Amino acid sequence: MGHVPVLLEEVIEALQPRDGETYVDGTFGGGGYALRVLQAANCTLYGVDRDLDAIERAEELAAEEPRLIPLMGRFGDLEPLLLNAGLRAVHGIMLDIGVSSFQIDQGERGFSFMRDGPLDMRMGQSGPSAADVINSLSEPDLAAIIRQLGEERQARRIAKTLVERRLSQPFSTTLDLAETIEQAVGGRRGKKTHPATLTFQAVRMFVNDELGELARGLAAAERMLAPGGRLVVVTFHSLEDRLVKRFLRERSGETGGGSRYLPERDKGPEATFTLPRRKAIEPSEAEIAANPRARSARLRVGVRTEAPIWDKDVDSGMRLPSLSDVEIAA
Numbered sequence: 001m002g003h004v005p006v007l008l009e010e011v012i013e014a015l016q017p018r019d020g021e022t023y024v025d026g027t028f029g030g031g032g033y034a035l036r037v038l039q040a041a042n043c044t045l046y047g048v049d050r051d052l053d054a055i056e057r058a059e060e061l062a063a064e065e066p067r068l069i070p071l072m073g074r075f076g077d078l079e080p081l082l083l084n085a086g087l088r089a090v091h092g093i094m095l096d097i098g099v100s101s102f103q104i105d106q107g108e109r110g111f112s113f114m115r116d117g118p119l120d121m122r123m124g125q126s127g128p129s130a131a132d133v134i135n136s137l138s139e140p141d142l143a144a145i146i147r148q149l150g151e152e153r154q155a156r157r158i159a160k161t162l163v164e165r166r167l168s169q170p171f172s173t174t175l176d177l178a179e180t181i182e183q184a185v186g187g188r189r190g191k192k193t194h195p196a197t198l199t200f201q202a203v204r205m206f207v208n209d210e211l212g213e214l215a216r217g218l219a220a221a222e223r224m225l226a227p228g229g230r231l232v233v234v235t236f237h238s239l240e241d242r243l244v245k246r247f248l249r250e251r252s253g254e255t256g257g258g259s260r261y262l263p264e265r266d267k268g269p270e271a272t273f274t275l276p277r278r279k280a281i282e283p284s285e286a287e288i289a290a291n292p293r294a295r296s297a298r299l300r301v302g303v304r305t306e307a308p309i310w311d312k313d314v315d316s317g318m319r320l321p322s323l324s325d326v327e328i329a330a
């Protein structure tokens, strides 16, 4: 089964693709957004993804559609990726954060607690896997990840159970992890969602450094968008939406520097974005009914001004262990 793009028409309306311009889809996935942009205007589209499977899909499509140019890499590295491709600025950047249905549906990628497979969860094909994380980090580090990225209230109990269990047998499969978590929290107790949902989400976000990538991707968009260029971001998680909202409010001068209401001496750098709308765009009831995965989607859009980039990193707001602390099993 393919990936059903979420908020597709809203994304196109926010991006406003035009003939002759160049756009970037930083999360190509199944190409749903990318193909719709190419249909909406006679433009060029760079399709970026860190997942080799997605890039292979993009290459198949590009064989028929020369205006699509696949680029393998992370959107956190968008600036070097685009510069290497010979681009100094683009007219629009889309990010559709998270995993694709292709990734979830393939048991062997290890993203799903409903399909047995190796405990992997890497969107790219390098770095530590979910098994490496669960089998090597300390109990407080695991608890911090599960608590902060999963907002799981039983994080400490789950981390303790995982560390005790791995002494006798390290984790290697998704169903083993899901069942151990279920036992740790005392079964399902009539809940609609599986007790491992939040832990799986947290470990996936950690393994792929998803908030760090988003923070770097937003900063890269500020650098690579031409004046008038549009940044369109769709998130599925409140931690991510909060980061996008804070970034756009700050860089549009609503918080911190840039406000025109402050006395001259208190003014920060000039705003690098304007916000066509302050509030996030949400999916319609009809879209949620047709595609329940759309339920938590939020779309935000910013339009790049001519102001110079801010010399300031975007803080993901998390204080987590480092991926480099994870021991990779031989």
Ligand SMILES: C[S@@+](CC[C@H](N)C(=O)[O-])C[C@H]1O[C@@H](n2cnc3c(N)ncnc32)[C@H](O)[C@@H]1O
Pocket (backbone or CB within 6 Å): 003, 004, 005, 006, 026, 027, 028, 029, 030, 031, 032, 033, 034, 048, 049, 050, 051, 054, 073, 074, 075, 076, 096, 097, 098, 099, 100, 101, 123, 213, 214
């Ligand atoms: C939700 S899907 C995108 C679906 C796409 N909009 C469509 O319509 O088919 C997210 C995709 O982004 C990719 N991805 C996630 N984080 C990434 C990152 N930091 N850099 C590049 N690709 C990333 C994933 O591998 C996945 O293929």
